[in-house]
Amino acid sequence: MYQYTDQEFNEVDFSRTDQRDGELTRCTFVRCRFIGTSLEEITTAGCRFIECDFTAAHLNASIHTESAFENCIFHDANLFVSKFTECKMTGSDFTKAQLDGITIEQGDWSYTNLRFAGLAKQDLRGIRLLEADLTGANLEKADLRKAELTRTQFAKAKLKGADLRGAEMDGVNFRSFSVEGARMDGNQAVSFMRAFGAKVD
Template sequence: MSSDHPLSLEHTQRVASATLPRAEVEALLRAATQPLYFDDCDFAGADLSRLDLRGAVFHRCALMETSFAGAALSQSQWLRCRGREADFAAADLVDAVFQSSDLNNTNWRHARLASVTYTSCKLTGANFEACAALGLCFVETLLVGAHLRGLSFRKTTLQQLDFSDADLAGADFRDAIFEGGSLKDANLKDARFAGADLRQADLSGVRLVDAGMFRGATISHEQAAVLVTELGLRVL
């Protein structure tokens, strides 16, 4: 199956190249007998809050400043969408998949994100405050400046995640493996890294507010020198 079409069209009802305000989406939902497949549709600025869009597919759609607040979006798929500043607050996104999408400055506060996967997405400045995130997975994704306080990445493999300038206060990275990626200038207050393998991560600019946070973690000699420099010490 082509990566451009995550579900076979025989299992969906296709809507293509349309500009869809709320009233038209509601009409489509009333008439639908299968999950909707939105192909190259424009929802920019639309209020789609609290709608039942479970299982819907959004392919190459414009979602800029669209509100999905409180919507039912479980098992939905989002491929190559443009959705800066979209609002997913308190939405149910269990088992949703996001791929190759621009989701900069989006709002996910209080959303249900269990078993959600983001692959090759841009989430710069995104807010994940107080979301339910069991099984949440990011792969090769930009999280620069994102609000990720208290999230758990425990025992996960983190592939090419850019956490530069992100707020990771209280985040749990115990036993995580970093395959590339960056923690440059991130807020790591009260974060936990025991058992984590950080040897491939960029740790430049990390502020050691509590050196104990890295106790039990594995780092390289070069990274150790960087961290010691952050403490104002000289290594001779």
């Protein structure tokens, strides 16, 4: 168990070290490397991680509150049962990341790469996913009510049983994915019909 408060780290290499069970408060990490690092059960509060590399890192059961992970790399990272509350994840890349059991409460996940992510049955109400890439993602039975989905990419995503009511979906290409079984509101239904050439008065 260790604690860091109000500390700053620039281009520090923490790769393949044991950093489990830490408490990080208001710390800043700039271009640091956490490749293959053990970060199980760490907690962060009000921290900033800028352009950090978490490739193959183990973040199982970690808890993050009002922290920012901006333009970070999470390739092959393990985020099993991790929790992100009101976090800013803009521009981060989650290619092949393990997201089973993840909890996401609010927050800004705009411009993230979540291609083929497993997010079935997730509660994503009110989350910002502006221009995020959810190509091929599994969002079956996910709750996306009132989410910000402007220009979000859903090509070949699975949305059966998902709840999209109240979500902002301007600029979404409805022709690139199936909405069969998804719940939509009137405005979204109109946008959907227009995408397929219907004239709606």
